[in-house]
Amino acid sequence: AMRLQNGVELQPTDFYFRTAKVAGGPSAASEIRANLLQLESLTGLANFLPLEASLRARLDAYAPRGRVSNLDAQWQGTPEKPDGYKITGYRIKGQFENLALRQVGALPGFSGLSADIDGDDGGGRLNINSRGLVVDAPGVMREPLSFATLTGQAGWQHKHGELLIKVDNAAAANDDLAGNLYGSYRTKAGTLGVLDLTVSLTRGDVRRAARYTPLAALDMEDNDWLNGAMLAGHTEDFRVRVKGNLSDFPLDGTEDALLEVGGHARDVTMEFDKDWPRIENISGEFWIRGNKL
Numbered sequence: 001a002m003r004l005q006n007g008v009e010l011q012p013t014d015f016y017f018r019t020a021k022v023a024g025g026p027s028a029a030s031e032i033r034a035n036l037l038q039l040e041s042l043t044g045l046a047n048f049l050p051l052e053a054s055l056r057a058r059l060d061a062y063a064p065r066g067r068v069s070n071l072d073a074q075w076q077g078t079p080e081k082p083d084g085y086k087i088t089g090y091r092i093k094g095q096f097e098n099l100a101l102r103q104v105g106a107l108p109g110f111s112g113l114s115a116d117i118d119g120d121d122g123g124g125r126l127n128i129n130s131r132g133l134v135v136d137a138p139g140v141m142r143e144p145l146s147f148a149t150l151t152g153q154a155g156w157q158h159k160h161g162e163l164l165i166k167v168d169n170a171a172a173a174n175d176d177l178a179g180n181l182y183g184s185y186r187t188k189a190g191t192l193g194v195l196d197l198t199v200s201l202t203r204g205d206v207r208r209a210a211r212y213t214p215l216a217a218l219d220m221e222d223n224d225w226l227n228g229a230m231l232a233g234h235t236e237d238f239r240v241r242v243k244g245n246l247s248d249f250p251l252d253g254t255e256d257a258l259l260e261v262g263g264h265a266r267d268v269t270m271e272f273d274k275d276w277p278r279i280e281n282i283s284g285e286f287w288i289r290g291n292k293l
Helices: 039-048 053-062 220-229
Strands: 015-021 028-038 065-080 084-101 109-120 123-136 145-159 162-173 177-186 194-205 230-245 258-270 279-289
Antiparallel strands (some): 162 177, 258 279
């Protein structure tokens, strides 16, 4: 192991880093390879590498943590005034374990992500096998979400200036739920993007329905109502279906979009309003379709 003066300790590894200016412009092409690397060490090592100051600032902001093995990454970037850095191309391959990134701006943060990644700026694939995953997406979900397990495959593709993300048969479980999801998200200029998502639960705690309902589908006011109205209950058949441009949500009944949340539930206790009596021991179907309950 090697310890630097700033306290960063590097475990034994084969490490290669190279960067070079691209002829005829301010861009630089960089490459990093390592058979085993703690990302916290990479962040601490960045001050000793010939990186653009704006790229170092990004590393500090996102504070990556976790371990990566068999890393092979290349990228090309250009500094942007006043303190930006634009990556114009990249290629990455490696096995990431307990990867974490801090939530910055509109981008979600997460921890506990374990996945094999192989792709470039044109597209790629992830094979996910995570334990103890936490996702923090303010403005998208009402609170951070924790999953004991999350497995599945995902991919991305850049085409005609837009980004397409697909998730294939992902399986998730925690104390609140167990089930599967699949779908896609596509950026669309001038909008929040197009989502096509299907979630099917084989086990669910009705009290936690609001926790997993995106704020794009139900705004915070309606989500707060759902959170306070469902006091007890269980389901073995719960479904979430969202299809449409997220700029059209919440729905008012006039959009060409689809929102369905619900399924069969039992032993439900519901308090529709604080001034109304509670309804207990409900067994039946609960559905939100569009803007109707």
